[in-house]
Amino acid sequence: MATARPVVSIYNFENPSEKTGTMPMPVVLQSPLRPDLVREVHRDMAKNKRQAYAVKPKAGYDTAAESWCTGRAVARIPRAPGGGTHRAGQAAFGNQARGGGMFNPTTIWRRWHRRVNVTKKRHAVACALAASALPPLVMARGHKINQVAELPLVVSDGIQSLTKTKQAKEALKKLGCGEELQKVIDSKSIRAGQGKARNRRYVKRLGPLVIYNEDNGITRAMRNIPGVECAHVDRLNLLRLAPGGSFGRFVIFTEGAFKKLSDIYGTLKSGAPKKKGYTLPRAAMANADLARIINSTEVQSVLRPKMERYTHGIKRNALKSKELMEELNPGSTERRAVHLKSSQKGTPEYDEVQKKKKARIEESKKYNKEHKKGDETFYKTLMKAFEAKAAADAAKKAAEKADDEEDEE
């Protein structure tokens, strides 16, 4: 992520306007943010504190009920035996029956707990710590940190020795947590749901989580302040760092605790000294600035240039569109113009055509005069066929008439 480790100021717990020193930010607080991981691990870890519930094993089946079978004008459901009481003959056992067992009775051997891989749990805690160092995420979670000087908020070790709640409250207020603490007090309300009757009457928001290294009274001082929780840096709980699965809890470190973070988690190179075989999570992308990567010379130099798309537009008909015809058939407009001219009187093209026509008619007449005269005309040659037949018919008729006359005589 970041190239150089930023430096965090340590605030004097008695007089927070003055800074007692600085410290480089531990590498944990620069872990990649993985809300999905935190949510998943929190979901599974939160299941581990559950207590089993179930209906009694015999619930609904503690009768000697038997079905009356058919033939008695009643439904076939098992019925309680005996007599002398309302219960006799009443339906039993089925989930639909009054006093019967439930469908799919809840069992105590339901899998209540979940195991989570240790590395996953450790990554989730690292992630949640990193989120607590980012003001926008902490504000998004709902904490009022407008008056807080810096995130991560590191306070000098003196705060660990506070014994009185009054003093602790003063110290927190001076550090700028006043608004936060007030938010918690204002948020106390009666729980919705049956929990109110089960010794979980009130709900309120969560305030800051104070992470300390040496408990010289701080837990007892802070424990009665509504909303404030304390945690030892060696034993950080994801359920407290990311309540409800949302990371970005407002965290206040003491100087010792902050220093110890580097000792516990180490760096990406060294691994975590206090957690065997564990190294902090690495980001999936070392450089997540996509715009810069894409526009870098290394990438751009091997890309081919962006091309315009082929657009063919709507197909037009060249037989109707003169421009398109000229485009597809160069010179067609010229030729067409010349051709049209030949039908306009007075143009040389027109005269040319008329000349040819005249010549053709002359030729035809000459040919006809030569080859088609006398008996060679079309009509005569056509009629020759009919005349032959007509002559034959006439001869036949004359012969018949001659026969008839002979017969008469």
Added chain:
Amino acid sequence: MAERYAISKVNVPEGAAVPELVKMKMEKEEKLAEEKKQALAAKQKAREEERAKLKERTVAYEKEYADTAAELVKLRREAKLNGNFFVEPEAKLIFVVRIAGIMKMSPKPRKVLQLLRLKQLHNGVFLKVNKPTLNMLKLVQPYVTYGYPSLKTVRELIYKRGFGKVSKQRIPLSSNDIISDALGKHGIHGMEDIIHEIYTVGPNFKQVSNFLWPFKLSSPKGGFVNKRHGYCEARGGDWGNREELINELLGRMN
């Protein structure tokens, strides 16, 4: 290729500081724009040369068509003069139109129609006339009508309904560039070249005809006579060879 570079204009407000990446992008785009300009100029020049050549070829084709027609007239007259019979040249080119739908088609004719690229009703393709194609047409006689298209029909089909097969897509022939890119290596650079190759059934007929996507014709205005029967039957019909009279039908289908 450089003619198609997509140059994006980066708008920098007056007097504003230009970020480093934006500056890099502007320089890059400038260089590409320069290349594009040169490529476009070269393309324009090449285009003008091509068009001049195409114009010459078109004029030659027109003359060729007129000459062949005149030659035939001359030979017919000569024959009549000498009292001989002129045997008309057999047709070289056939245009086939699928008449039947796709339902209930037996496998063999179905396959032949697929091979002829007649996969849809009223699809049409140009075919060379030779023994194999004639035998194929014999197999699908009742499902197609075909005949010998005239020059006018060929021109109108290609100009109005001409689409080319460009990287397996059906692209309208809206520009000679499309034709040149696909068929340039066979010496076909424009619409008139295509028409000439098809009509005269030249040496590259197969490539040109295959480049042309099967023609999707409309139903004939005025209708068919009776698709169930053959054209040559006395009762009147539509399928089979209708020789020159295909032009009348195509005039109504185009």
